[in-house]
Amino acid sequence: MKRAHCIVAACLALLAPASGFAQPDAYPSRPVKLLVGYPPGGASDTISRIVGAELSKLNGQSFVIENRPGVGGMLAMGMVAKAPADGYTLGLAVSGTLTTGPHLQSAKLYDPLNDFESVGMVAKAPMVLLAGPAAGYDNVDAVVRDARKRPGQLMFASGAQAFELALQLFKTKAGVDITTVSYQGGAPASIDVMSGRAQLMVDTIGAQQENIKAGKLKALAVLDSTRSPIAPDVPTMAEAGVKGYEALGWTALVAPKGTPPAVVQKLNTQLQEVLKMPQVKQKLDALAFEPWPSTPQFMQKTVAAEYAKWGEVVRVSGMKAK
Numbered sequence: 593m594k595r596a597h598c599i600v601a602a603c604l605a606l607l608a609p610a611s612g613f614a615q616p617d618a619y620p621s622r623p624v625k626l627l628v629g630y631p632p633g634g635a636s637d638t639i640s641r642i643v644g645a646e647l648s649k650l651n652g653q654s655f656v657i658e659n660r661p662g663v664g665g666m667l668a669m670g671m672v673a674k675a676p677a678d679g680y681t682l683g684l685a686v687s688g689t690l691t692t693g694p695h696l697q698s699a700k701l702y703d704p705l706n707d708f709e710s711v712g713m714v715a716k717a718p719m720v721l722l723a724g725p726a727a728g729y730d731n732v733d734a735v736v737r738d739a740r741k742r743p744g745q746l747m748f749a750s751g752a753q754a755f756e757l758a759l760q761l762f763k764t765k766a767g768v769d770i771t772t773v774s775y776q777g778g779a780p781a782s783i784d785v786m787s788g789r790a791q792l793m794v795d796t797i798g799a800q801q802e803n804i805k806a807g808k809l810k811a812l813a814v815l816d817s818t819r820s821p822i823a824p825d826v827p828t829m830a831e832a833g834v835k836g837y838e839a840l841g842w843t844a845l846v847a848p849k850g851t852p853p854a855v856v857q858k859l860n861t862q863l864q865e866v867l868k869m870p871q872v873k874q875k876l877d878a879l880a881f882e883p884w885p886s887t888p889q890f891m892q893k894t895v896a897a898e899y900a901k902w903g904e905v906v907r908v909s910g911m912k913a914k
Contacts, residue, residue: 619679619855623654627672627683629665635798635879636665639715639843640684642875646866647859655682663697664753665689669846670701673708677850679859682711685846688754691898695906696753698913704899710891711845712860714867715881717796718820719758719841721829722809726788732766732813732832735792739768746770747790751778753911755794757902758815758839760909762829765837785809796841797822798880815839822880842884844891860888 626644630636637659644655660668665686672683690704702708723729729738739746748770750756756772763770770792775781778795785793786808793809797820803809804823813832814820817840829837845863847856866872867883876883886894 619858620651620653622680623656624651624679625658625681626655627658627660627668627681629661629663629668629684629686629689630659631661632659635717635881636684636686636843638879639876639881642872643684643714643845643863643866646869646872647862650862650865663699663701664693666693666697666699666701669704669708672846672848673702675848677709677848677852679847679851679855681848682859683708683846684714685844687840687842687898690844690846690895692754692757692902692906694899695903696911696913705896707849708846709849709851709856710888710895711847711856712863712888713884713886713891713894714843714845714863715876716816716840716842716884717798717881718822719755719794719815719839720797720800720804720823720826721758721762721812721815722782722785722793722795722800722804723791723812724785724788724809725807727791729791729810729812732827732829732834735812736766736768736833739766739770743769744771746792748772749775749781749785749790749793751775751781751793751795754841756911757905757909758794759792760905760911761837761839762834764905764908765829765834782809794839796880801880821882822877843881844895856888 626640628637628640640657644657647655660671666689669683669685669689672681675681694704729735748759750772773790778799781793782800782803784790800809804811811823811826813829814826815829817838819828864885867885873883
């Protein structure tokens with residue numbers, strides 16, 4: 593009889609959940625940390641607070657935003673990668689920290705393809721090719737014709753590595769030679785484009801929306817594969833004649849590798865619910881971001897494809913890691 597009791601006890605012990613791991617029914621039973629790789633007040637921080645507030649309401653537990661800026665947003669992602677895989681540390685990743693930045697940083701803080709569980713996409717920020725009024729370009733075709741007529745003479749004001757990568761892809765797809773000048777952010781870059789010292793730049797629609805409306809900058813093409821509801825009259829690069837072109841900025845939710853699948857799925861279900869809330873869409877629209885709900889599988893495939901694409905762009909362009 594004692595032997596039978598021992599066998600039953602042993603079986604129950606094997607079936608019992610491992611301590612320290614979140615179980616989906618009880619999760620979350622304490623506050624969850626959401627790490628952001630940028631300072632308070634920026635777009636990534638604001639998006640994390642919008643989403644975190646709604647997840648807190650759904651779960652009856654706080655989703656606490658922790659800002660850990662550094663290494664182009666990659667410091668925070670490195671911390672997420674090393675955190676316990678129990679569902680209580682999450683990260684708001686951006687395209688730069690998962691698909692472009694790792695190719696341009698010599699410090700390898702994490703493996704973007706193997707150190708995270710994809711929870712789901714959050715929002716995308718359409719980028720746009722912009723020209724100053726003095727350049728006299730009405731469309732992308734005019735840029736291509738001028739660049740081919742004057743190879744290396746057109747100046748592209750780059751306010752970030754992601755924007756320079758977008759130009760490098762444009763150069764390859766359109767077969768043109770344009771010179772890059774680096775700036776400390778989109779604001780100083782836009783000043784030189786508006787004044788005519790440089791002809792072109794790339795930025796998010798939201799960052800330059802006021803200058804576009806005021807006619808200080810002309811939006812020539814959206815870099816997404818589809819038109820943006822924020823600027824529905826602006827054609828895509830493909831529509832403008834540069835086939836196969838797409839450059840997109842986005843945010844997404846990640847968890848450490850090994851986080852229980854049921855917890856990841858619960859978070860994904862709730863995240864999709866949050867992104868469909870009218871008040872959330874309204875707040876994201878105000879930031880010129882579009883809600884982009886997805887499955888974990890879609891996010892994983894997107895990250896892998898984008899990582900490979902931008903790695904090739906870096907290789908072909910000769911850009912060096914810092």
